[in-house]
Amino acid sequence: MTALPIQNWRYEAGPIRPPSEACSLLVRLTRNCPWGRCRFCISYRGAAFEARSLEDVRSDIDAMAEIARFLLEESWRIGTGGRITHEVLNAAAEAGLPTQYSYQVALFLSAAGQSAFLTDADSLSLPVGDVEAALKHLYSRFPSLRRVTTYARSMTLCKLGAENLRRLREAGLTRVHVGMESGSDAVLKEVRKGVLAKHHIAAGRAAMEAGLELSEYIMPGLGGRERSAEHAGETARVLNAINPQFIRLRTFTPLPGSALEEELAEGGFTPLDEDGVVAEIRAMIAALDGISSQVVSDHDWNLLMEVEGRIPDDKPAMLSLLDAYLSLSSENRQLFRVGRRLGILHFLADLQRPPARRAAEEAAEDLKRRFGDAEAGLRAVAPFRM
Secondary structure, three states, X not given: OOOOOOOOOOOOOOOOOOHHHXXXXXXXXXXXXXXXXXXXXXXXXXXXXXEOOHHHHHHHHHHHHHHHHHHHHHHHHHOOOOOOOHHHHHHHHHOOOOHHHHHHHHHHHHOOOOXXXXXXXXXXXXXXXXXXXXXXXXXXXXXXXXXXXXXXXXXXXXXXXXXXXXXXXXXXXXXXXXEEEOOOHHHHHHOOOOOOHHHHXXXXXXXXXXXXXXXXXXXXXXXXXXXXXXXXXXXXXXXXXXXXXXXXXXXXXXXXXXXHXXXXXXXXXXXXXXXXXXXXXXXXXXXXXXXOOEEEOOOOOOOOOOOOEEOOOOHXXXXXXXXXXXXXXXXXXXXXXXXXXXXXXXXXXXXXXXXXXXXXXXXXXXXXXXXXXXXXXXXXXXXXXX
């Protein structure tokens, strides 16, 4: 095997992307977050925001394109017919291509090379012309692309407006992922989100008017016990005013090192238990009206990941599932939480499957022996999902 025949194979990818972008090419336009003050977040804590130069972004895109070409050539050379297998990655490593540079490109190719995601937290905060140029270069090097998405702050979308967002859509941007978190001004102020409900509405409407797909991320439990009803009701109100294509649930989890985790430890924030979060999600979904959004539960922090469907057609089924959990006995709710958080149970119906139920019961008994009761055990072994 000869040395790697690529002059430039180094690129930056960024640390975070949505679960739906797991197989996307990660193109880093910025580093970190221009806001960085949200009290629930630790992703970019203490890191300064930086705008990368268009020259560097283009160089990264070129490097990924060369890696893609090399991987495909290796696939044909070793007889896998264009499929990106472990054998292809091993051959690339033997040629001198480090795995951290080949792996994401390999995932992208394995998924037919159709999606890319622009990182980090708010790439649209760059000048419109720079984002436009980056998009055009990306499509020129990867003509198989069908979807290019990015995170964006509501305040940034407000400043851009529908006209500039339409320019980006015409250049190839297809979807924006927005961390709404809540529609309650009180909750948004408490967590220092840096926007209010009116900004979320204006931003969402601008994105929709521009023809972009819009994913709004909601954080059940973020208002704690004190603001649960307001959090659910006001979030539904804002979503009804926008009608985004996607409503994605991300249950609040007090991450170690976050300001809210520190407040929780000091007793200044009363978190909802998992039953309370389920009840809050039910209240929010019940209040969704006059929209055609897809509710998505694609994150492991959510207790009931099967709560998914389109409003309004699937709303009764989602409410029925939430009610089914809430109507269980306290013992069965606890058993499901134990099984779900330890990876034994995945769906509510698993409680009715004797082998899965027995395994969950054994796990619950083990927690009781080790920690005194199952709830204390879960807090000890799965603290970020409680």
